Amino acid sequence: MTSHLQLSDDLLDRYNRPTPRYTSYPPAPHWGDAGPAHLIGALEKSTRPLSVYMHIPFCERLCLYCGCNVIINKDHSAADAYVARLIAEMDLLVAAHGHRVNQVHWGGGTPTYLDCRQITELFNALRTRFCLDDNAEVSIEIDPRVTTLEQLVTLRSAGFNRLSVGVQDFDPIVQQAVRRIQPFAMTSELIEQARSLNFDSINLDLIYGLPMQTLTSFERTLQQVLRLSPDRIAMFSYAHVPSLKHQQRSFEKDLPTESEKSDLFLMGLQTLTSHGYEHIGLDHFARPDDPLAIARATGSLHRNFQGYTTHAETDLIALGVSSISHVGNTYAQNYRELAPYNNAIDEKRLPVFRGYVMSADDEIRAAVIESVLCNRVVRKLDIQSAFSISFDDYFGFELDRLSEFQRDDLVEMDSREIRVTDVGRFFVRSIAQVFDAFAPAGVASKAV
Ligand SMILES: C[S@@+](CC[C@H](N)C(=O)[O-])C[C@H]1O[C@@H](n2cnc3c(N)ncnc32)[C@H](O)[C@@H]1O
Missing domain, CATH: 1.10.10.920 (Arc Repressor Mutant, subunit A)
Structure with missing residues (x-):
């Protein structure tokens, strides 16, 4: 080493x-009672193209490290009703705008919790309600453990051109500790399939600071990641929030210390940059010819709820539980639980529970x-x-x-x-x- x-x-x-991660300013905890009327008002004034985010909160299993807004349900029967409500939510917003869309992202949870029929239905609904640019960036978060070749084919033919693949760590001991068993071969096979389907760009998500991670084990993971040659790598700092995510307590004794954690980051930074990746900022790395790296070099990089982006001049509308819109100087966040989200949609109200108008x-x-x-x-x-x-x-x-x-x-x-x-x-x-x-x-x- x-x-x-x-x-x-x-x-x-x-x-x-x-x-805060400063995906917004002010950060969300400081927002107040700006609501649906503010969001609609901002959309009516907006002349920018839109970025559309859709949140699919469901996962089949809980990864113990997970800090995201997820609903664990092995039984997929809730998915159809959720897709129907996302479409209804689009209709509540669509009446208020006439914009083109140049970026789409589906995140989660696990968006490939949706089966091929549901993926097609939801994407077609989006296409018929918005004017999607031919060269739009259309991306989705993929968990290799639950994504089939058939789903990849469906996504590609629907129009998805970017994948963000969850890895976190390849070490079997770390995987055991966080209860996410995902052999290297499973991820490399999915990436080969994605490449043969001509997805334009592949991002891998890693986390440093996980239980049982050591400098040696994480360097081995990084070498495996390099073999897969992704276009972008997100190397997130593990967020430990046991008061909100009780399952994280189960491995607390095996977490690295703060100083070990910073060593993991520094080693990761050095390993990735010495293998040709550019440090975009915070937790993001990209190949020098990637649009993010080019935007960084030319000073046109921006930051929104999806992290770093090359799309400066977009307004973001976000659909689904917990998701956050940012239109002009207005932020709006949807209910974080399914029941109030469902109620609002069924009552034909936008499901915004808090928001903020910037001064x-x-x-x-x-x-x-x-x-x-x-x-x-x-x-x-x-x-x-x-x-x-x-x-x-x-x-x-x-x-x-x-x-x-x-x-x-x-x-x-x-x-x-x-x-x-x-x-x-x-x-x-x-x-x-x-x-x-x-x-x-x-x-x-x-x-x-
Ligand atoms: C919203 S998750 C969805 C990914 C997808 N369900 C999967 O598991 O492959 C997106 C990313 O958030 C990151 N993440 C989740 N929990 C985290 C935590 N506690 N700290 C840091 N990053 C986290 C992981 O890297 C994960 O791939």
Whole structure:
């Protein structure tokens, strides 16, 4: 094994804080009672193309690490009714817009919980209600354990052109600990099938910080991942939230320490970048010719609820339980449980349970936070000309706070720019958080 970078305990202690992922600003816990009327109003005003997200919450089995909004049900009988409600939800929204769609994503849960007939029905419903661009990015999250060749063929012929494949870790001991048994051969076979069906792009999801993971075992997983040559790799930081996800307690004693976890990330970063992947930001990596890497290089990378994206000029509408729309300056989230979601749809109401309309200050801060996370640099002039403010006057307090980060070589600052250093990128969410007016000062916990 090669030797890898390490972060000092002192830096980890001081900067490894609980930080939002900033897929929105302000983060969702700060939203209030903006509701369906705000979402409809924002859609009526919107002239941008749309990105459409659909959430399929069902899984056949629970992976013990899972932090997502899922409903475990081996019996698929609820799927037809759910598909019907997604279509009804589209109809509630469709009346309010006439936009084209240039991006579609189905996430979960496990979207391939739907069988071929249901996939076709739902996708056809989407096609007939929206105007889908010929070159739209159409992607879906795939669990190799429950996805058949027949489903892949159905997805490809419906129009899906990107797959995001859940792996997490190939080590059998880790798989045992998180109760997700997925042999390497199963994943590699699915990827071969996807390639023969000409899917344009394949992403693999990994998680670092899982129970029983060691530097040696995770490096072996990464070498196996490299053999599969995905276009993109997401290497997520394991989110441990046992108060919300009780099943995560079962392996608590086998979790790596914070310092071991940061070593796993640094090793992963070094391994992937030394094999030709570019670090897009936070947890994302891509081949240099991938649109995400190109967008990063040209400064046109953006961030939304799906993470990093090349689609700047889209509004996001999201369907299904727990999903989040972002249209213009308005956020809206659907009920997180099935019963109130179903009730709202059956009563012909949009199932929004909370939302938020951004203020002028929120928009300025969102732009700065996005620039930190996407470009690892904030150019003061860009913000000044976009929002007609004096950066140094507006952010005097934040610049003061950043001087500590500067002393620790996490950022470099001059009269024109704030730049995140190489070491600083491990704490990039903490750097972004300095600009978050909703963040309580001095909270302590994890950034990587
Ligand atoms: C919404 S899940 C759906 C994936 C799909 N059901 C599967 O299992 O293959 C998408 C990704 O979220 C990530 N994820 C889930 N729980 C997580 C956690 N507690 N911490 C970090 N990442 C997590 C995993 O990498 C997973 O592939």
